[in-house]
Amino acid sequence: MGAPSPTPLRSKKARAPGIPIIDLSLERSKLCELIMKACEEYGFFQVENHGISKEVISRVEIEGQNFFSKSALEKQRAGPPSPFGYGCKNIGSNGDKGELEYILLEANSHSICERSKSLSIDPQNFSCVVNDYIQEVRDLACEILDITAEGLRIQDKSIFSKLVLDTKNDSCFRINHYPSVNADSVDQNCNPKTRIGFGEHSDPQIITILRSNDVGGLQILSRDGLWLPIPPSSDKFCIFVGDAFQALTNGRFVSVRHRVLANSEKPRTSIMYFAAPSLNACISPIPQVVSFEEPSLYRPFTWGEYKSAVYSLRLADHRLDLFRNK
Numbered sequence: 273m274g275a276p277s278p279t280p281l282r283s284k285k286a287r288a289p290g291i292p293i294i295d296l297s298l299e300r301s302k303l304c305e306l307i308m309k310a311c312e313e314y315g316f317f318q319v320e321n322h323g324i325s326k327e328v329i330s331r332v333e334i335e336g337q338n339f340f341s342k343s344a345l346e347k348q349r350a351g352p353p354s355p356f357g358y359g360c361k362n363i364g365s366n367g368d369k370g371e372l373e374y375i376l377l378e379a380n381s382h383s384i385c386e387r388s389k390s391l392s393i394d395p396q397n398f399s400c401v402v403n404d405y406i407q408e409v410r411d412l413a414c415e416i417l418d419i420t421a422e423g424l425r426i427q428d429k430s431i432f433s434k435l436v437l438d439t440k441n442d443s444c445f446r447i448n449h450y451p452s453v454n455a456d457s458v459d460q461n462c463n464p465k466t467r468i469g470f471g472e473h474s475d476p477q478i479i480t481i482l483r484s485n486d487v488g489g490l491q492i493l494s495r496d497g498l499w500l501p502i503p504p505s506s507d508k509f510c511i512f513v514g515d516a517f518q519a520l521t522n523g524r525f526v527s528v529r530h531r532v533l534a535n536s537e538k539p540r541t542s543i544m545y546f547a548a549p550s551l552n553a554c555i556s557p558i559p560q561v562v563s564f565e566e567p568s569l570y571r572p573f574t575w576g577e578y579k580s581a582v583y584s585l586r587l588a589d590h591r592l593d594l595f596r597n598k
């Protein structure tokens with residue numbers, strides 16, 4: 273017998289176990305297994321090798337920078353958000369506040385074209401850049417949704433993606449800008465100040481695709497009630513399961529609660545695409561995930577009905593509970 277082979281040194285690239293980072297170039301069945309596990313355990317994962325063009329990302333990032341670097345007065349011309357437009361510190365209309373400013377838009381070319389007039393000195397370029405970005409991330413969202421349908425052993429692989437591809441889909445697009453903080457800003461007890469950029473919530477839609485610059489702050493709430501910081505990475509995308517996806521899968525996938533702390537010395541920028549169905553789409557656990565042992569947890573509701581509930585409540589409210597079967 274030869275000498276025992278030496279224990280391999282830990283590769284520098286080895287990752288801490290925990291929040292999944294999924295390589296989208298993996299073979300389909302492995303990909304399916306990893307995405308299912310992530311949606312069930314965390315309702316969250318990051319993806320690499322996603323195929324979204326660097327140029328499209330950087331162009332939209334530049335449009336965001338151009339807008340946020342304008343004077344307060346100029347930016348206010350695109351606000352206040354109702355709910356779309358430019359917002360600063362106020363989130364929604366029920367008193368939620370955060371240390372951020374943002375642009376919130378309906379993700380369809382007509383609205384983008386209209387809004388771009390108050391957002392950019394070159395509205396045509398702005399619309400073009402944002403539309404290109406949305407097209408690419410929508411494809412990514414649909415690809416992930418098709419993989420989950422496969423994982424749930426549903427024959428119609430486009431059962432979820434077709435909701436998002438409906439011409440009347442209610443998806444939206446958002447750019448958040450969290451300003452930097454002074455390194456020596458402290459609270460009354462001389463501890464570094466903790467500033468809430470965007471308070472705890474879950475996203476109401478089906479799925480969210482987020483890309484940020486290399487500045488941290490995003491945290492997700494684990495099942496054990498721990499806030500887990502997500503290491504920032506500008507070349508990955510973060511994927512969040514939303515409330516509508518939790519309802520469609522009868523709670524098999526969990527809509528992840530998350531928040532953003534704005535404590536960094538560098539400004540954080542994040543760009544989000546929230547994939548939603550049309551207002552009249554019916555959200556109800558799909559028959560394939562309902563059984564005698566696992567009866568339907570939610571009563572059927574339309575996306576429009578859910579949205580009205582969302583906008584009448586506070587950011588941190590557990591809105592899906594209102595739609596649970598008794």
Ligand code: GA4
Pocket residue numbers: 355363364365366368376444446473474475476477546582583585586587
């Ligand atoms: C959270 C996810 C999306 O950013 C958003 C947000 C919306 C808004 O900013 O207008 C809401 C928030 C979000 C959930 C509760 C309500 C509505 C602010 C708020 C207090 C655009 C969405 O769809 O829901």
